[in-house]
Amino acid sequence: MFSGIVEEAATVVGLEKDKGNLHITMECSFVNELKIDQSVSHNGVCLTVVHRDDKTYTVTAIKETLEKSNLGLLETGSKVNLERSLRADSMVDGHFVQGHVDQTAVCTEVREADGSWYFRFEYEPVGDNITVEKGSISVNGVSLTVVNSRDRSFEVAIIPFTYEVTNFHQIKAGTVVNLEFDIIGKYITKIVRQILEDKR
Numbered sequence: 001m002f003s004g005i006v007e008e009a010a011t012v013v014g015l016e017k018d019k020g021n022l023h024i025t026m027e028c029s030f031v032n033e034l035k036i037d038q039s040v041s042h043n044g045v046c047l048t049v050v051h052r053d054d055k056t057y058t059v060t061a062i063k064e065t066l067e068k069s070n071l072g073l074l075e076t077g078s079k080v081n082l083e084r085s086l087r088a089d090s091m092v093d094g095h096f097v098q099g100h101v102d103q104t105a106v107c108t109e110v111r112e113a114d115g116s117w118y119f120r121f122e123y124e125p126v127g128d129n130i131t132v133e134k135g136s137i138s139v140n141g142v143s144l145t146v147v148n149s150r151d152r153s154f155e156v157a158i159i160p161f162t163y164e165v166t167n168f169h170q171i172k173a174g175t176v177v178n179l180e181f182d183i184i185g186k187y188i189t190k191i192v193r194q195i196l197e198d199k200r
Helices: 063-068 160-165 183-199
Strands: 008-018 021-027 039-042 045-052 056-061 079-084 103-112 117-122 136-139 142-147 153-158 176-181
Touching: 008 056, 021 045, 021 079, 136 153, 176 183
Parallel strands: none
Antiparallel strands: 008 021, 008 079, 021 056, 039 045, 039 079, 045 056, 103 117, 103 176, 117 153, 136 142, 136 176, 142 153
16 A cells, blocks of 8 residues: 655666566665565556665566556656555555556646646546546556546646656656556445446
8 A cells, every 4th residue: 555655756777578577677765675575656556576686676567567557668767656655653645545557548738837737648437437626646656636627637736846756757748657546436436336227
C-alpha cells in the first residue's frame, strides 16, 4: 500500500529482457536503505526488489505488468517516480494507492498557469474506472486531485514542487502515463452497476 507521495524521480540505468519479463535497474538516493523482497512503487506499479548493490537495485516487471503500464516504454535515462510502501505507524498524506495500475492514458495537453501547470489526459474507460470532480487519482504513482472530469478525460493541476520532484517535468503531449483510479470510487461504481442490473 502506498500514498502517492513520490520520494524522487530515479534514473533507469539498465534494461534487460528475459522472455516476457523486463529487468529494470535503477539508481536512487536511498538505494542503501532498500532490502531484497521489498515493495517499491515505480510510476505507480508495485514491484519487488530482486537485486541490490552499493549504487543500484533491480526489479522485474512481468508480461502482464508491461501490457497494462508504461514500464515497457522505459529507456536508459528515463525518470521513474519512486515511493516506498507505507508503514503502519506513518501519517497518510495523498490517498490510499495500491500499486495496481488499472490502465494507461495519453497526455493531450500541457498548459502553464502563472507558475503551475495543467495536464490533460485522455483514456478509454475500462470496467469500473471513472473519475469524479475533486476526487483522487494516481498518475504515474502521484496522488492528484481531478479537475475538469469528463467521460474519457480529466485534468490535474501540478505545483512547482511536484513538477520538479516527479517525472511530470518530462511529460508532454503524447506521453503515456499509468493510471490507478480511486479504490473507493471503483467499489461504489461496481455496487451501483450491480444494483441497476439486478433491477432490470
